[in-house]
Amino acid sequence: MEELSALFHGFSVVLTPFNIMLMLVGITLGVVIGVLPGLGGANGIAILLPLTFTMSPTSAIIMLSCIYWGALFGGAITSILFNIPGEPWSVATTFDGYPMAQQGRAGEALTGAFTSSFVGALVAVLVFTFLAPAVASFALQFGPAEFFSVYLLTFCSFVGTGKGNPFKIIVSMMLGFAMAAVGIDIVTGQLRLTFGFLQLLNGFHFLVAVIGLFGIGEIMLSMEEGLSFSGKSAKINPKIVLETWAKLPRYWLTSVRGCLVGCWMGIIPGGATPASFMSYGVARKMSPDGAKFGTGQLEGVVAPETAAHAAGTSALLPMLTLGIPGSPTAAVLLGGLLIWGLQPGPLLFVEQKDFVWGLIASMYLGNIAGLIVVLTMVPFFAAILRIPFSIIAPVIVVICSIGAYTVNNSMFDVWLMAFFGVVGYTFKKLDYPLAPMVLALVLGDAAESSFRQAMLISQGDLSIMWSNWLVGGITTLALLLLFWPFLQTGTAWLKAKLAQEGAR
Amino acid sequence: MARVVTVDLVVALIILALGALVVYESRELGASWGSDGPQAGYFPFYIGLLICVSSAVVFVQSVLRLRADAKAFVELGQLKQVLIVLIPTVVYVLCVQLIGIYVSATFFIALFMRLVGKYSWLRSASVGLAVSAVAFMLFEIWFLIPLPKGPVENLLGY
Numbered sequence: 001m002e003e004l005s006a007l008f009h010g011f012s013v014v015l016t017p018f019n020i021m022l023m024l025v026g027i028t029l030g031v032v033i034g035v036l037p038g039l040g041g042a043n044g045i046a047i048l049l050p051l052t053f054t055m056s057p058t059s060a061i062i063m064l065s066c067i068y069w070g071a072l073f074g075g076a077i078t079s080i081l082f083n084i085p086g087e088p089w090s091v092a093t094t095f096d097g098y099p100m101a102q103q104g105r106a107g108e109a110l111t112g113a114f115t116s117s118f119v120g121a122l123v124a125v126l127v128f129t130f131l132a133p134a135v136a137s138f139a140l141q142f143g144p145a146e147f148f149s150v151y152l153l154t155f156c157s158f159v160g161t162g163k164g165n166p167f168k169i170i171v172s173m174m175l176g177f178a179m180a181a182v183g184i185d186i187v188t189g190q191l192r193l194t195f196g197f198l199q200l201l202n203g204f205h206f207l208v209a210v211i212g213l214f215g216i217g218e219i220m221l222s223m224e225e226g227l228s229f230s231g232k233s234a235k236i237n238p239k240i241v242l243e244t245w246a247k248l249p250r251y252w253l254t255s256v257r258g259c260l261v262g263c264w265m266g267i268i269p270g271g272a273t274p275a276s277f278m279s280y281g282v283a284r285k286m287s288p289d290g291a292k293f294g295t296g297q298l299e300g301v302v303a304p305e306t307a308a309h310a311a312g313t314s315a316l317l318p319m320l321t322l323g324i325p326g327s328p329t330a331a332v333l334l335g336g337l338l339i340w341g342l343q344p345g346p347l348l349f350v351e352q353k354d355f356v357w358g359l360i361a362s363m364y365l366g367n368i369a370g371l372i373v374v375l376t377m378v379p380f381f382a383a384i385l386r387i388p389f390s391i392i393a394p395v396i397v398v399i400c401s402i403g404a405y406t407v408n409n410s411m412f413d414v415w416l417m418a419f420f421g422v423v424g425y426t427f428k429k430l431d432y433p434l435a436p437m438v439l440a441l442v443l444g445d446a447a448e449s450s451f452r453q454a455m456l457i458s459q460g461d462l463s464i465m466w467s468n469w470l471v472g473g474i475t476t477l478a479l480l481l482l483f484w485p486f487l488q489t490g491t492a493w494l495k496a497k498l499a500q501e502g503a504r
Numbered sequence: 505m506a507r508v509v510t511v512d513l514v515v516a517l518i519i520l521a522l523g524a525l526v527v528y529e530s531r532e533l534g535a536s537w538g539s540d541g542p543q544a545g546y547f548p549f550y551i552g553l554l555i556c557v558s559s560a561v562v563f564v565q566s567v568l569r570l571r572a573d574a575k576a577f578v579e580l581g582q583l584k585q586v587l588i589v590l591i592p593t594v595v596y597v598l599c600v601q602l603i604g605i606y607v608s609a610t611f612f613i614a615l616f617m618r619l620v621g622k623y624s625w626l627r628s629a630s631v632g633l634a635v636s637a638v639a640f641m642l643f644e645i646w647f648l649i650p651l652p653k654g655p656v657e658n659l660l661g662y
Contacts, residue, residue, distance in 0.1 A: 050647070050649055051642075051647055051649075053647075053649075054647060054648075165562070165565070167558040167559075167561045167562050167565070168558075168562060170554060170558040171516075171519055171555060171558045171559050171562060174523075174551050174554045174555045174558065175519065175522070175555060177548075177551045178522070178523075178526050178548065178551050178552065178555060181526075181547065181548040181551065185544040187541075187544070188543070188544045190533060190544040192529070192530075192533060192544055192545070192548060193526065193529050193548065195529075216593065219589055220586050220589055220590060223585045223586055223588065223589045224578065224582045224583075224585050224586050225582075226582075226585055388621055390616065390617055390620045390621025390623075391613075391617055391621060391623075391631060393589055393616065394592070394612050394613040394616040394617070395613060395631075395635055397589075397593050397596065397612070398596075398605075398609040398612065398613060398635060398639070401596070401597065401600060401605070401609075402605065402639060402643070402651060405600075405605070405651060405652065406643075406649055406651070409650070411600070411601050411652060414597050414600060414601075415597060418593060418594060418597050421590075421593070422590070425586070426511070426515060429508070429511075429577065429578075430508070430511060430512050430515060448547045451547060452541065452542050452546070452547065455541070455542055455546075456541045456542070460537055460542070
């Protein structure tokens with residue numbers, strides 16, 4: 001049980017008054033970010049990243065990861081009380097959460113949502129504790145070809161698990177790769193795709209893209225919808241909490257399914273949003289009360305929340321062990337690691353034990369702290385939502401501009417942020433997904449250099465991607481996921497055709 | 505107003521052009537195998553190619569839907585709402601460049617609240633000043649991260 005002693009060491013690293021304070025600050029900030037429209041986990045952390053430069057990496061990651069947990073919790077508040085998902089992964093929570101609030105059962109819905117979030121996260125952290133070291137030590141033997149195949153798997157799974165038009169997913173992803181290529185080529189030192197603009201020398205920084213796409217773009221979308229918040233009020237008192245907790249064990253099977261879906265979708269980069277929908281769908285199909293879903297069933301809140309939180313947590317596993325984030329927020333955390341001078345990947349578990357186990361320990365404590373904070377402070381967070389949008393919108397624009405500027409201390413980035421805002425708005429309206437673009441922008445250089453190294457080893461022969469069972473297996477799985485949507489439409493078309501034939 | 509399909513079509517064309525640009529530039533850099541391995545344009549070349557192919561597919565898909573789909577991209581009222589936030593944002597960014605962030609932010613928030621939210625001048629100005637003051641304390645004094653400053657901050661000795 002090497003992991004357990006390492007974990008206890010982690011707890012000893014985390015349990016200092018300063019770190020615990022950071023944890024509470026992080027959770028509270030995170031919930032506020034999760035509640036406000038236009039600020040989400042990814043760009044909230046991107047904006048706050050510069051504030052952590054003066055901290056030790058362990059304290060910094062504790063605060064930022066706690067912001068992330070807070071944002072995961074916070075999405076549920078707006079979904080249930082206002083029928084407005086604060087975060088994309090809490091869309092599925094509105095289906096049953098808001099009807100419950102309308103029936104005056106908001107406290108029950110919120111308690112159920114927070115508790116199942118907590119359970120989902122806890123299971124994912126347990127999986128993390130025991131799986132991550134194993135994955136890391138396994139990945140120590142990876143060569144460039146293996147790494148490229150994992151990158152390939154990451155990107156292909158976006159196409160395989162994404163819902164929209166697969167070509168739009170590919171376009172968005174490839175634009176991210178193209179933007180990542182802009183600037184000085186690290187191998188040859190040549191300038192690429194800068195077209196004579198000196199500002200593009202260092203390429204596009206993904207934090208600027210994240211702040212623009214998710215922050216400014218989201219503000220524009222919210223303005224368009226002309227949001228006026230008129231929500232239900234929530235009363236949470238210990239009695240409601242205890243009553244709800246007494247009901248929750250009934251839905252243990254839904255919880256288990258939610259955890260499984262969530263962990264799986266988090267580790268292969270599907271992310272929290274599809275995980276929450278999938279878990280809701282599965283629960284509706286399998287539950288005896290399935291037909292009543294959508295009318296205010298507690299089970300319909302438990303299913304998506306468990307999966308979203310489990311996925312959000314386990315998305316950090318590939319980020320830490322392989323350096324491959326499973327979600328935009330994990331990608332921003334990865335960017336933070338690089339800025340603090342830590343190289344994510346299997347070596348992190350060997351060289352930075354304090355950091356890694358401190359982070360894992362803080363996941364346990366952070367989620368406990370999160371549950372307490374959200375259960376006790378719901379009225380405060382709901383009050384924030386009642387601040388009119390005409391105050392929130394300019395303040396968020398100002399915060400975003402500060403965030404974009406501090407990335408490189410450059411005004412050019414602030415202009416880029418505004419530009420990315422327009423791109424984000426247009427892409428959202430046209431159903432181009434933004435997450436693949438951000439991930440490609442983050443991972444572009446690393447994916448390219450692993451591809452180049454692999455090609456150097458094999459002298460340009462693509463068959464190196466099938467040179468042993470491991471790399472071959474991952475590559476094949478990746479290609480299968482890539483062509484999954486096409487296979488699906490193909491079989492659906494065939495079935496329809498056969499049915500037609502049969503009818504005749 | 506423009507329909508979703510039309511915008512879809514135009515955006516796909518713009519992306520197609522961008523992809524072609526990437527392909528062209530990669531060819532210029534050398535997209536083949538050099539004496540010491542893959543050249544600088546080797547990887548971006550295929551990226552550009554994939555952009556071209558997939559955006560072409562999106563383009564064809566929207567051409568096929570051109571007649572059937574009549575959904576509007578934005579309603580006039582919605583567009584107005586979007587511009588109400590977009591234009592001030594652009595003006596604000598321009599002001600940050602010219603006169604620094606703190607003064608611009610104060611005026612941006614105060615004017616937006618006054619003109620869009622119809623708050624009293626007093627309330628609008630105090631929120632604007634408060635946000636700027638908090639940002640100033642946070643960045644310039646506590647975390648020592650310099651933000652863009654202009655004549656007013658210079659006058660105050662920063």
